[in-house]
Amino acid sequence: xxxxxxxxxxxxxxEGEDVSMNxxxxxxxxxxxWYKQDxxxxxxxxxxxxxxxxxxxNGRLTAQFGITRKDSxxxxxxxxxxxxxxxxxxxxxxxxxxLTFGQGTILTVHP
Amino acid sequence: xxxxxxxxxxxxxxxGKDVELRCDPISGHTALYWYRQSLGQGLEFLIYFxxxxxxxxxxxxxxxxxxxxxxxxxxxxxxxxxxxxxxxxYLCASSLDLQGPSTDTQYFGPGTRLTVx
Numbered sequence: 001x002x003x004x005x006x007x008x009x010x011x012x013x014x015e016g017e018d019v020s021m022n023x024x025x026x027x028x029x030x031x032x033x034w035y036k037q038d039x040x041x042x043x044x045x046x047x048x049x050x051x052x053x054x055x056x057x058n059g060r061l062t063a064q065f066g067i068t069r070k071d072s073x074x075x076x077x078x079x080x081x082x083x084x085x086x087x088x089x090x091x092x093x094x095x096x097x098x099l100t101f102g103q104g105t106i107l108t109v110h111p
Numbered sequence: 112x113x114x115x116x117x118x119x120x121x122x123x124x125x126x127g128k129d130v131e132l133r134c135d136p137i138s139g140h141t142a143l144y145w146y147r148q149s150l151g152q153g154l155e156f157l158i159y160f161x162x163x164x165x166x167x168x169x170x171x172x173x174x175x176x177x178x179x180x181x182x183x184x185x186x187x188x189x190x191x192x193x194x195x196x197x198x199x200x201y202l203c204a205s206s207l208d209l210q211g212p213s214t215d216t217q218y219f220g221p222g223t224r225l226t227v228x
Contacts, residue, residue: 006153033216042115042202042219043154050213088153096209097144097167099217101153 006089006102013079014110021087021105022073029091032065032072033099037086046087047074079109113137115220117203123226124193132188132223136205143186144204144217145178154202160186161209193227200224 006023013019023032031050035043047058049065049072056063062075072091076083089102116135124130136143145157156170160180171177175193180186190197204217 004153031215035219040221042204042221045216045218048213048216090154092215095167096215097142097159097161098156098170099144099146099154100156101146103153 004089004091004100004102006105008105009103010106010108012108012110015079015081017079019076019079019083019107020073021089022071023089023091023102024071025091025100026070027093028069029093029100030069031092032063033090033092034061034063034072034074035088035090037088037104039085043088076107079107081109081111083107084109115203115205115218117201117220117223119223120221121224121226123228125228126195127192129189129191130193130225132190132201132225134186134188134203134205134220136184136186136203137218139207140205140218141183141208142206142215143180144206145186145188146202146204147172148200148202148222150199157188157201190225193225195227198225198227 033048034046037043047063052069053067054065060077086104088104090099118133144159146154148154158168158178162183163180175191178188200222202222204219206217207214
């Protein structure tokens with residue numbers, strides 16, 4: 001079945017630093033999504049990508065849909081303490097409905 | 112409210128008992144999804160509904176798990192004869208529909224944390 005490898009598993013950074021995380025897939029995806037999850041909450045959608053090569057920004061967040069359709073990255077610029085949480089990538093293949101999720105990146109920001 | 116809601120937020124049960132978890136999707140959303148998240152893990156797809164029908168039940172772990180949706184809105188996930196390995200957070204999501212890019216973007220509820228003793 002489809003698998004997503006998300007890296008890094010965790011990051012410890014200083015406030016103000018930039019962050020980059022990525023996901024790679026063993027197969028092609030038609031949609032890439034990035035979610036953030038805070039403790040005790042459900043994942044919240046950050047950015048959605050629908051076309052290969054697409055580069056989309058949402059405030060300090062920027063994400064790209066890889067040209068091969070098998071990868072995506074998320075960048076966070078000038079990190080702040082409230083960026084702390086778990087970031088998940090998710091992909092949708094050729095079948096509608098099911099999302100495949102990465103294992104998550106745990107982000108810790110030191111003031 | 113405007114978002115996906117789930118109830119209960121927490122459920123503690125004894126091994127062997129049945130449990131029902133409820134999801135209220137965003138108003139007007141025709142597609143509804145169930146996922147399971149074990150401690151420190153990513154989300155595992157269980158089942159999705161388009162209207163009241165479930166085209167893909169491939170993720171249900173065993174025949175102890177079932178789900179239904181009535182009136183194209185509320186959905187219930189039922190776990191019979193619960194086992195300790197069923198302990199997890201059960202997340203529900205909804206999307207406007209399944210017709211294509213952007214309209215199938217999934218929005219999640221806060222989840223139900225199930226603990227089986």
